[in-house]
Amino acid sequence: MPPAVVLVTGVSRWLGGALAAELARDRAIDRVIGVDTVPPSPEMLRRLGRTEFVRADIRNPMIGKVIATAAVDTVVHMNISSTPAGSGGRGPMKELNVIGTMQLLAACQRAASVRRLVLKSSSAVYGASSRDPAVFTEAMQARRVPSGGFARDSLDIEGYVRSFARRRPDVGVAALRFTNFIGPRIDSVLTSFLRMPLVPTALGYDARVQLLHEDDALAVLTRATTGDFAGTVNVGGEGTLLLSQVIRRLGRLQVPLPSPALGSLGRFTRRFGYVDYSPEQMRFLNFGRVVDTTVLREEFGYTPRFTTEQALADYAATVTPVIPPEVVAGLTGRAQGLVARIGATAGSVGERLRPTPPPPGLRAVRDA
Amino acid sequence: MPEARVIPLRPDDEEPRVPPPGSASWEEQVAGGLEFLRRRVTGDYATDEFGFDPDLTDHVLLPALRPLFSRWFRVETHGVENVPDTGGGLVVANHSGTLPLDAMMATVSLHDDHPARRRLRLLGADLVFDLPFIGSLSRKLGSTLACNEDAERLLTGGELVGVFPEGFKGIGKPFRERYTLQRFGRGGFVTAALRTGAPIIPCAIVGAEETYPMIGNAKTLARLLGLPYFPVTPTFPALGPLGLVPLPSKWLIAFGEPIETASYGPAAAEDPMLVFNLTDQVRETIQQAIYQLLLQRKSVFS
Numbered sequence: 001m002p003p004a005v006v007l008v009t010g011v012s013r014w015l016g017g018a019l020a021a022e023l024a025r026d027r028a029i030d031r032v033i034g035v036d037t038v039p040p041s042p043e044m045l046r047r048l049g050r051t052e053f054v055r056a057d058i059r060n061p062m063i064g065k066v067i068a069t070a071a072v073d074t075v076v077h078m079n080i081s082s083t084p085a086g087s088g089g090r091g092p093m094k095e096l097n098v099i100g101t102m103q104l105l106a107a108c109q110r111a112a113s114v115r116r117l118v119l120k121s122s123s124a125v126y127g128a129s130s131r132d133p134a135v136f137t138e139a140m141q142a143r144r145v146p147s148g149g150f151a152r153d154s155l156d157i158e159g160y161v162r163s164f165a166r167r168r169p170d171v172g173v174a175a176l177r178f179t180n181f182i183g184p185r186i187d188s189v190l191t192s193f194l195r196m197p198l199v200p201t202a203l204g205y206d207a208r209v210q211l212l213h214e215d216d217a218l219a220v221l222t223r224a225t226t227g228d229f230a231g232t233v234n235v236g237g238e239g240t241l242l243l244s245q246v247i248r249r250l251g252r253l254q255v256p257l258p259s260p261a262l263g264s265l266g267r268f269t270r271r272f273g274y275v276d277y278s279p280e281q282m283r284f285l286n287f288g289r290v291v292d293t294t295v296l297r298e299e300f301g302y303t304p305r306f307t308t309e310q311a312l313a314d315y316a317a318t319v320t321p322v323i324p325p326e327v328v329a330g331l332t333g334r335a336q337g338l339v340a341r342i343g344a345t346a347g348s349v350g351e352r353l354r355p356t357p358p359p360p361g362l363r364a365v366r367d368a
Numbered sequence: 369m370p371e372a373r374v375i376p377l378r379p380d381d382e383e384p385r386v387p388p389p390g391s392a393s394w395e396e397q398v399a400g401g402l403e404f405l406r407r408r409v410t411g412d413y414a415t416d417e418f419g420f421d422p423d424l425t426d427h428v429l430l431p432a433l434r435p436l437f438s439r440w441f442r443v444e445t446h447g448v449e450n451v452p453d454t455g456g457g458l459v460v461a462n463h464s465g466t467l468p469l470d471a472m473m474a475t476v477s478l479h480d481d482h483p484a485r486r487r488l489r490l491l492g493a494d495l496v497f498d499l500p501f502i503g504s505l506s507r508k509l510g511s512t513l514a515c516n517e518d519a520e521r522l523l524t525g526g527e528l529v530g531v532f533p534e535g536f537k538g539i540g541k542p543f544r545e546r547y548t549l550q551r552f553g554r555g556g557f558v559t560a561a562l563r564t565g566a567p568i569i570p571c572a573i574v575g576a577e578e579t580y581p582m583i584g585n586a587k588t589l590a591r592l593l594g595l596p597y598f599p600v601t602p603t604f605p606a607l608g609p610l611g612l613v614p615l616p617s618k619w620l621i622a623f624g625e626p627i628e629t630a631s632y633g634p635a636a637a638e639d640p641m642l643v644f645n646l647t648d649q650v651r652e653t654i655q656q657a658i659y660q661l662l663l664q665r666k667s668v669f670s
Contacts, residue, residue, distance in 0.1 A: 130497040133517035134418045140517070204500025206507070208419050240417045248411030259500075287497070290417045325410040332406040336399045343395035 002028040002226050003074035003116060007067060009058055009104065010079030011051070012036035014186050015120075015214070017044045019076065019221045024049040026226070033070055035063065036079065037096075058100040064107035067114065074116040075108055076225055077101065080157065082122070082150045083189050084278075090149075097153040098160075105164045108171070118224045119161050119175045123210075123234060123291050124151035126177075128283040134208075137292040138177070138232045149280040158232075172230040176220060179236035179291060182311050183214030184318040189281070191315065197322045199247050200265060203256040207243040207288030210236045213306035213314060220302055233300050234291035237308040243288065249312060251321020259286070418518070419507030420489070429509050430476060436469075437476040440616050441575060445481040446661075447623040453484040456523035456566040457626065459530045460557060460650050462549055462658060463538035465576035466599045468492075469614060474530060474573065475509070477621050488530040489522050491515075495596070519560040529566075531557045533647075540597035543581040547574070547662060549655050555647040558629075562637040562646075565630035570650050572657035575619030578668050580604065617668050620661045624653055 006023050010016040011034030020034045032051045034040070039055055040048065056062050058079055067075070080097050087093040108114045126132070127142035146152045158175060165173040181188040190211075193199065212235060220235050247254045257265065262282060297303050306314065404427050407413050413423035437443050451457060461474060475488045490506070491514035497503040512518045514531065522529045532538060537550040561568050584600030604611025627650065629636075636642050 130503065131494045131513065133515050133521075134512050135517070135521060137517075202500075204504065206419070206504040208415075208417065208507075210417075240415065240419075241411075242415050242419060242421070245411040245413070245415060248409060251410075288419075323409065325412075328406055328409045332402045336402050339395050339398045339402070 002026070004029065005031045005033065005070055005072045005113075006074045006076065006225060007033045007035060007070070007072040008051075008076045008078060009035045009100075010077075010120075011048070011053065012038050012040040012044065013078070014044075015181070015217060015221070016078045017048060018214075018218050019078070019225070020051045021047045021049055022218060022222050023225060024051045029226075031070065033066065033072065035066065058104045059095065061103065061107070063104060064110060067107050067111045071113040072111065073113050074118070074225055075104070075114055076118045076120070076221065077104060077161075078120040078221075079104075080120060080122075080153070082124075090278075093150075094153060097150075098156050101157045101160055105160055109164060109168055114168075115171055116225075116228075117161070117164070117171055117173045118221070119157070119173070120221070121158055121161075121175045121177045121232075122150070122154045123177045123179045123236065123289055124280070124284070125154045125158055126289055126291070127151060128207075128280070128287045128289050130287060132287060132289070135290045135292050136234070138234055138295055146280050149278040151280045172228060174224045174229050175232045176224055177232065177234045177291065178217060179210040179212050179234075179289075181214055181217055182211045182315045184315060186214040186217075194246065194250055194252065194315075195319060197252060198255050199252045200255045200257050200262055201243060201247070202262055202282065202286050203258045205286040207285050208240045208290050209243050209246055209288055209308070210240050210290050211308040211311045212237050212304065213311035216302075216304040216306055216311075219305075220296075220300075223300070223302055227301075229300050231295075231299070233295045234293055235296055235304075236291050236293050237304045237306055237311050238293070239308045240288075240290050241308055241312065243285065246312060249325075250316050250319055251323045251325060253322055415508075418489070418510070418512040418522070419504070420510040421508040422487075424508050425487075425510065429505070430479060433472050433476050434480070436614075437473055437480070440614070441473065441579075441619040443473055443477055443575070443619040443621060445477045445621050445623075448478070448482045450623045450625050451478065451482055451486060451528065451569055452567070452626070453482075453486075455526050456564060457528045457569050458519075458523065458557060458561045458566050459488060459528060459569045459571050459623070460654065461530065461532055461571035461573055462547075462654055463532035463534045464541070464546065464573070465539060465578075465614075466580035466582050466601065467614075468532075468539060469579055470573045470576040471530065471532065473576070473619060474571065474621060478528065486528045489527045490530045491519060491532075493535060514556075516556055516560050516563075519557065520564050523560060523564040523566040529560075530571075533557055533651075536596040540582070540585070540599070542585070543577070543583055546577040546581075547658050549651055549658075552647050552651045555643045558643045558646045558650070559637040561629045562632055562643070563634045565634065567626035567628050567630075568646070568650055569626045570624040570653040570657065572622045572624070572654050572661055573619070574621075574658060574661040574665060575617045578617035579614035581615070615669075618665060618670055620665060622657050622661055624657055627653075 006029055008016055008020045011020045017040055020032055023029055024032045034051045034053045035056050037057045054066055079100060081087040081093045084090040084093045087096055126136045127144050127146045129144035131143040161175060180190045182190060244254055415421045471490050478486045478488045487510055490511040492506055492511045494513055496506050497513060519529055533552040534550040580601045582599045582601055586598040586600055590598035
């Protein structure tokens, strides 16, 4: 049974807006309500179609009124910020993430009409450390529990959602643990990180990176909203790349810095609202993280269209490489041509120096 | 006349040194090197979820280890026929020699001396992956963390997994205890084999003990550096970096007959008595094989 009234939080951001627009196109759904603290951009507003926009803060009890009066039956919680730059610092970010989720869940618990909750979570809940198994399944937990930042928020949010699911067993709860998003349109921590021409990384470490294309993220969210999957599922593209490989494929220059220097650089850039090098982000850059997507494919019933490699290639089309691969290929090709020419010349010189030419069709075998 | 080889050091060197005519296919080698460089610069190679980089392993890491394998230690491999050509298998070996050279040599031995050129996927302690450079290089060489999740994932994927159950107790033991096996962990490797039904292949390595004979252990320094031991050998740290040159001992690596585990069924992993018995059986087999190899070896350095 498709949902009648869907509420999407965090609709002013790309993924939230795209999901609301997608749901608004589905005629089986009566109403789509988008909530955010900031109004969507005019361009986004056009895309949203028949979505009703409510400017509200989920940290405010008003959200309860919206859910009750509209008789919302499906709530998609996406108003979770992954970077302090986007929400005005770490303090407001934590407030929005944790207190916002608590308020939203409190409102959902009161509303008898709610029968489905979809949470946009993150694979950051698994942390990142040298003690990690190479691949995390949904049943595993962080070996080194993240102590702060977005990962800690994600863990807390999942904890609150789990206790909500206990208190309202009639509500189907789907928690989607996404890997890093990438794509031409989405704006994520990783996309802004990789847009820099010089990419600073931790010296002596190379993270394993698993990516998810924005189209696949959207498809999974849509399916989770309209379907009936309940439980936790890892969402990521197939295959992995090393961070150094990602940087090379994008034609970026990798600048390996010792970890302490990277930390101070992070504090410096964060002040100007650029890239976030929080301690947990640093650990991710050191060790990386890979998740198992068997549940996604077999139980949830979705196979991402883009592998990690293809998703990166699609994103790469939108960034101008500093070191274009064609130039590298051209250079090595020319060098190879040169080598072949020298080889041919050397061969013919050698042949001329030899008194008897070798019989045709046979390789010359010369003894010292 | 020895063959000349051109190894490109700088990609933009327009004129590689021309070797005397007559050397076989040096152009191909240079072309291959250039192609390798192009792949590395543009990231056009594949890596797996464990961080294994076959391109780098085949073209840089294994060639770098080969002189050590064939010239320095003159490793002799016995019993490769006991290692299956395809499918999963758990190679269990003794660990010794202060630095894990035995793990590297076993990797080269299975790749070069096995007809199916098998890759050994080593399991390492978390300390290895905490260290900069060493950790990321180990992953690129195909290692991963020694934990049951990873071991079982690799074995189910049909990989040959190498494990050293003695861990730091084996590699960091004093020279006077050479060739005596230490405790074999908690039998985690046996449960991994039982759960996946992979055969256990006992492997005895002789020669690694003499590479860096550890005559002392600076425990305070080790604690300060966060290391499990700080070795003192006749040459290290007395001779400084020169002390890092391993002694050229003669090495023998022998793979024993596989111990089949599939018939017990995956549920047997929950039976601690069976796990203990199998652990002891593997340990005994390796200890016996070590004694036999020691008898075969004429002297430490020949």
